[in-house]
Amino acid sequence: MPLRLTVIGTGYLGATHAACMAELGFEVLGVDVDKEKIDSLSRGELPFHEPHLQELLQKHIATGRLRFSTSIDEAGEFGDVHFIAVGTPQRAGEHAADMTYVDSSVAAIARAATKDCLIVGKSTVPVGSARRLQQLVQEESSLGVNVGLAWNPEFLREGFAVEDTLRPDRLVIGSESSAAEKILREVYADALRRETPFIATDFETAELVKVAANAFLAMKISFINAFSEVTETVGGDIRTLADAIGHDKRIGRRFLNAGVGFGGGCLPKDIRALQARVSELGLDSTMRFLNEADEINLRRRDRVVRLVQEHFGELEGKSIAVLGTAFKPNSDDVRDSPALDIAARLFSSGADVNVYDPKANANAAKRFPRLNYCDTLIDAVSGSDVVLLLTEWEEFRDLTPFALSGHVRHRMIVDGRNVLNPNDWTEAGWIFRALGRRTKRPTASFCREADRHVLGQEEVTPDDCGHPTGAVVATVGV
Ligand code: UDX
Numbered sequence: 001m002p003l004r005l006t007v008i009g010t011g012y013l014g015a016t017h018a019a020c021m022a023e024l025g026f027e028v029l030g031v032d033v034d035k036e037k038i039d040s041l042s043r044g045e046l047p048f049h050e051p052h053l054q055e056l057l058q059k060h061i062a063t064g065r066l067r068f069s070t071s072i073d074e075a076g077e078f079g080d081v082h083f084i085a086v087g088t089p090q091r092a093g094e095h096a097a098d099m100t101y102v103d104s105s106v107a108a109i110a111r112a113a114t115k116d117c118l119i120v121g122k123s124t125v126p127v128g129s130a131r132r133l134q135q136l137v138q139e140e141s142s143l144g145v146n147v148g149l150a151w152n153p154e155f156l157r158e159g160f161a162v163e164d165t166l167r168p169d170r171l172v173i174g175s176e177s178s179a180a181e182k183i184l185r186e187v188y189a190d191a192l193r194r195e196t197p198f199i200a201t202d203f204e205t206a207e208l209v210k211v212a213a214n215a216f217l218a219m220k221i222s223f224i225n226a227f228s229e230v231t232e233t234v235g236g237d238i239r240t241l242a243d244a245i246g247h248d249k250r251i252g253r254r255f256l257n258a259g260v261g262f263g264g265g266c267l268p269k270d271i272r273a274l275q276a277r278v279s280e281l282g283l284d285s286t287m288r289f290l291n292e293a294d295e296i297n298l299r300r301r302d303r304v305v306r307l308v309q310e311h312f313g314e315l316e317g318k319s320i321a322v323l324g325t326a327f328k329p330n331s332d333d334v335r336d337s338p339a340l341d342i343a344a345r346l347f348s349s350g351a352d353v354n355v356y357d358p359k360a361n362a363n364a365a366k367r368f369p370r371l372n373y374c375d376t377l378i379d380a381v382s383g384s385d386v387v388l389l390l391t392e393w394e395e396f397r398d399l400t401p402f403a404l405s406g407h408v409r410h411r412m413i414v415d416g417r418n419v420l421n422p423n424d425w426t427e428a429g430w431i432f433r434a435l436g437r438r439t440k441r442p443t444a445s446f447c448r449e450a451d452r453h454v455l456g457q458e459e460v461t462p463d464d465c466g467h468p469t470g471a472v473v474a475t476v477g478v
Helices: 012-023 035-042 053-063 072-078 100-112 129-140 161-166 178-187 189-193 203-234 238-246 267-280 288-312 338-348 361-367 377-381 401-405 422-427 444-455
Strands: 004-008 027-031 066-069 081-084 117-121 147-151 171-175 198-201 319-323 352-356 386-389 412-415 431-434
Touching: 004 012, 004 072, 004 100, 012 027, 012 053, 012 066, 012 081, 012 161, 027 035, 027 072, 035 066, 053 066, 053 161, 072 100, 081 100, 081 178, 100 117, 100 129, 117 129, 117 178, 129 147, 129 203, 147 178, 147 203, 171 178, 171 203, 178 189, 198 203, 203 238, 203 267, 203 288, 267 288, 288 338, 288 386, 288 412, 319 338, 319 377, 338 352, 338 361, 352 361, 352 377, 422 431
Parallel strands: 004 027, 004 081, 027 066, 081 117, 117 147, 171 198, 319 352, 319 386, 386 412, 412 431
Antiparallel strands: 147 171
8 A cells, every 4th residue: 555645834845745746646635734825725726836836736636646634633644654844944033943843743743643654854954853853753652653753855946846856866864763764765766766866864964964955055156156246346257257167077057156146945044044053063163154155145135236326326216127026036935035135125225116026026015015016027117227137037038128228217237147148238228237247338339329319318428338339348247
């Protein structure tokens, strides 16, 4: 008889895991304390945006393999394996992770279990948690019911969650018993048939693998962003630099895209929680570099705000178009989003901020209701003094100056993700700024043309355009 699985916590990670386990052929029960979420999932409606997940959800509600409930007792009777997929957010006013939801859900399912089973933690937790929770499981489970514990960190990326869950690049299992490993080999049999690396280890290593991976990625992004600060000062092109070092296979090109930096529900809080944890362990200086990575990251946001302030001086009455509020493309997640942070700060400085994101407007509006949310890109840029590209949705990567020129009041764009071709924009008479990249001023010939026909005298000062056509006059990126 195939294993019956429950997934406790049906947020981003849990809903994805539940639907993907059903796709692999298991009977799955998703459990959450949030009734609204459970009702929505039961109707086949995903409460967030994630490519391909809605289809999978509906498919397996129809096959009957996937159900949702608010009852932990039902889960305790049903499941052979219980995945814990609740959040570990940053504690208010602190760097450490809030373990309330993990602790309470592990205790609750251990109490509710009416048959032998395995609890499998997927949430990202401070090292040492699994060993502590193992004790809790023993205390809470009923006499005669054997409840095991394993830790199986999740590495899925938003936007690729289904793909990453069905075809993970590695599986990591921390446990203290060969029985737990055997059960998880059965759960992940499909991936194991494809020879996916399976790393069976102890609790501590499994917990640390997750935070080490995220810390490394965060550092990689901040590393290239630190070089952006250098190229902005001495001249140079950060994209070319990243391409060149990325050819070295030991370094690799991925996660070297300079720009407004990292955000989201994982990288920022995970590096902070890791620092807090090692500090608790008396290793204060060990992870100090993560503090630097965090600060470099946040300075990129300041840089964009300052750039706009320095260019315009007073922002009162200025119209700013912000393209993107999600922390990255193909997601409607705005948690710790650099784009939304920059938009809100410019609004606080007095600007009129018109925002457009293909998917994240509604979530952004819940956090910052006073920004002006637009239904289309053109609505957002119409009459703007500057366009800020802050999340690299495909719709924005493909932008051309010709699509926007007739709509804006002042031709200026800031490419906060380094995805546009500067020459295309400067040649079309735009002031183009990017983080860490050499930019040309608008070409003189075009400016004279634009001066007559489009921009209006006051928009094209000799300082902006009074130089020979095509000459590179500014090597400072921003
Ligand atoms: C991350 C990890 O990648 C994933 O393995 C883990 O399970 C959860 O955390 P995610 O938060 O979905 O996943 O986003 P990711 O794709 O890692 O991007 C994080 C942030 O870094 C985004 O804001 C993105 O825009 C930014 N980023 C990424 C850069 O600024 N430059 C890059 O080169 C890559």
